[in-house]
Amino acid sequence: MWLLLALLQASLLPAQLCEAPEQGAAVRVLSSRLLGLAMDPARDPDPSVYLALRLASDHNLQEEKHYLGRLRDAFQHRYGRSLQAAGQLHAAHHAQDAVATKPNTSAEAEWPETGRLALYLLGLRATCPPPEHSHQRSLVTWLKYYLEEDWSGSRRHGHPLTSFYQYGLGVLALCVHRKRVREEVIRRLLAAEHHAKFRHGNGSATDTEAVVALAFACLKREKLVGAGLAAELREAKHQVKKRMVEAQSEDGFFGNVYSTPWALQVFIATNTCGTHSAYSKAMAALLENLDAFSTAATMAQALPALHGRSYLDIGSMHCEEELDTLTPIDPAPLPIDPAPLLEAWGNMTVRLVVECPEPRCHQGRLYDQQVPAPAGASLLDVLRAAAAQGDFTFETQETLLGPYLTRVLGLEAQQQKRSYWQLLTAPSTSLQMGVAEYRPHDGETLILRLTHW
Numbered sequence: 001m002w003l004l005l006a007l008l009q010a011s012l013l014p015a016q017l018c019e020a021p022e023q024g025a026a027v028r029v030l031s032s033r034l035l036g037l038a039m040d041p042a043r044d045p046d047p048s049v050y051l052a053l054r055l056a057s058d059h060n061l062q063e064e065k066h067y068l069g070r071l072r073d074a075f076q077h078r079y080g081r082s083l084q085a086a087g088q089l090h091a092a093h094h095a096q097d098a099v100a101t102k103p104n105t106s107a108e109a110e111w112p113e114t115g116r117l118a119l120y121l122l123g124l125r126a127t128c129p130p131p132e133h134s135h136q137r138s139l140v141t142w143l144k145y146y147l148e149e150d151w152s153g154s155r156r157h158g159h160p161l162t163s164f165y166q167y168g169l170g171v172l173a174l175c176v177h178r179k180r181v182r183e184e185v186i187r188r189l190l191a192a193e194h195h196a197k198f199r200h201g202n203g204s205a206t207d208t209e210a211v212v213a214l215a216f217a218c219l220k221r222e223k224l225v226g227a228g229l230a231a232e233l234r235e236a237k238h239q240v241k242k243r244m245v246e247a248q249s250e251d252g253f254f255g256n257v258y259s260t261p262w263a264l265q266v267f268i269a270t271n272t273c274g275t276h277s278a279y280s281k282a283m284a285a286l287l288e289n290l291d292a293f294s295t296a297a298t299m300a301q302a303l304p305a306l307h308g309r310s311y312l313d314i315g316s317m318h319c320e321e322e323l324d325t326l327t328p329i330d331p332a333p334l335p336i337d338p339a340p341l342l343e344a345w346g347n348m349t350v351r352l353v354v355e356c357p358e359p360r361c362h363q364g365r366l367y368d369q370q371v372p373a374p375a376g377a378s379l380l381d382v383l384r385a386a387a388a389q390g391d392f393t394f395e396t397q398e399t400l401l402g403p404y405l406t407r408v409l410g411l412e413a414q415q416q417k418r419s420y421w422q423l424l425t426a427p428s429t430s431l432q433m434g435v436a437e438y439r440p441h442d443g444e445t446l447i448l449r450l451t452h453w
């Protein structure tokens with residue numbers, strides 16, 4: 001009887017919420033640094049940066065408002081005409097679950113921007129006070145349209161044109177806006193989760209698994225699916241967490257340092273941080289490695305979990321209780337000409353190898369040279385030094401995460417064919433950062449390999 005009463009009482013208690021970690025000061029410094037980077041007008045506004053500022057424990061409301069304005073300008077400008085067309089489309093259909101017919105706009109032939117639009121919509125939902133519905137309605141319709149385009153573009157292959165990560169973000173954003181999606185859309189994610197299709201080449205699947213698990217958690221919480229599907233989502237979410245815990249590394253990470261914050265969000269969103277020692281171990285590992293988050297994009301992905309928040313909290317912002325106390329830390333000013341500084345540290349030599357295992361390349365190894373560079377130089381600097389040496393060419397494309405290597409020796413990695421230039425250190429360790437962030441050491445061999453994912 002007593003046992004029964006105790007059980008009843010426990011079931012009536014509110015679920016234990018996830019607390020922000022003890023080392024609040026270090027996390028606050030990271031938030032201040034992100035704010036400093038956000039205030040730099042030379043940087044393109046990024047919705048995940050805005051989300052990280054909004055999900056923090058303290059704020060700079062003036063600067064957040066200013067950043068939102070910049071985001072609006074960028075996205076309004078980006079979608080311009082198409083937004084209007086989508087608005088008309090929405091009015092014509094009136095359907096709550098409109099699967100948008102292809103609008104005749106200039107954006108027609110473009111690659112679906114599922115992930116970026118999803119993040120922007122999540123950002124809009126995080127504003128205080130919430131923005132007007134009319135502004136969001138057409139964006140929601142566009143996101144639904146992108147989800148369909150994303151899938152139909154590669155239906156034969158059973159994966160979205162962009163990636164399951166972006167597809168998961170799309171479903172998550174619609175859910176946080178309490179918009180229903182067709183059951184089939186959710187089933188695509190369930191099937192992919194079931195058949196372990198989230199790995200990108202030989203990279204880790206953790207980021208994607210976590211984003212998809214967040215989408216599942218949201219759909220269940222918002223009761224946007226029927227009982228049968230809800231049970232399947234609960235089971236899938238459980239499996240994702242189980243796999244993460246089983247694969248947790250000795251040093252505490254889920255996947256690597258950059259995917260760990262996403263995994264932590266899953267524990268936070270499902271209120272299971274208190275019951276899993278894996279959670280505290282991973283949080284401790286993250287707090288010991290805050291230096292790894294040196295770019296605005298990686299900081300933005302890490303901060304929500306470090307503040308004990310998940311993207312599901314976007315749906316229930318407490319506008320009245322926000323502390324307006326965050327001050328920016330200026331990003332370290334770059335020396336006018338870094339070359340003399342680097343030279344003062346001495347020189348190093350790096351071996352640069354280019355491999356193309358594809359049939360279109362007559363020989364597998366296309367380049368193999370020693371490249372002298374100043375010590376402390378980034379891989380990007382090494383590539384520039386190799387180009388200056390002659391016989392080597394490369395191109396990068398600016399992304400929110402920094403420069404992305406797109407072409408080497410005239411060979412372009414093709415998005416449509418899911419090929420990319422993978423960065424490795426010999427013998428075969430895939431780098432965990434991009435060309436601008438990675439700093440090779442003297443004598444290291446770096447491999448650029450055209451790979452499929």
Ligand code: B12
Pocket residue numbers: 114115116161162163165166200201203204207208255256257258259298301399400401402403404405406415419420421422423424430431432433434435437453
């Ligand atoms: C999907 C994905 C890929 C795909 C991208 C292609 C595609 N069509 O989607 C592939 C498999 C090609 C890829 C490659 C790489 N990736 Co990747 N990728 C991701 C993932 C899972 C999702 C990215 C995304 O869609 N974001 C959402 C959209 C809306 O944002 P976006 O800015 O428009 O996204 C584009 C860029 O992010 C770019 N991109 C993808 N990865 C990387 C990595 C770097 C360093 C840069 C500059 C750009 C970039 O491709 C995206 C799609 O166009 C993230 C996970 C995460 N936590 O962010 C990892 C992630 C961004 N990748 C990472 C890494 C390390 C790489 C590689 C450097 C791995 C390697 N050793 O070669 C390479 C990039 C090499 C190069 N050529 O410059 C790290 C970056 C960590 C960091 N310090 O910044 C992440 C965070 C994964 C992780 N947990 O370690 N990636």
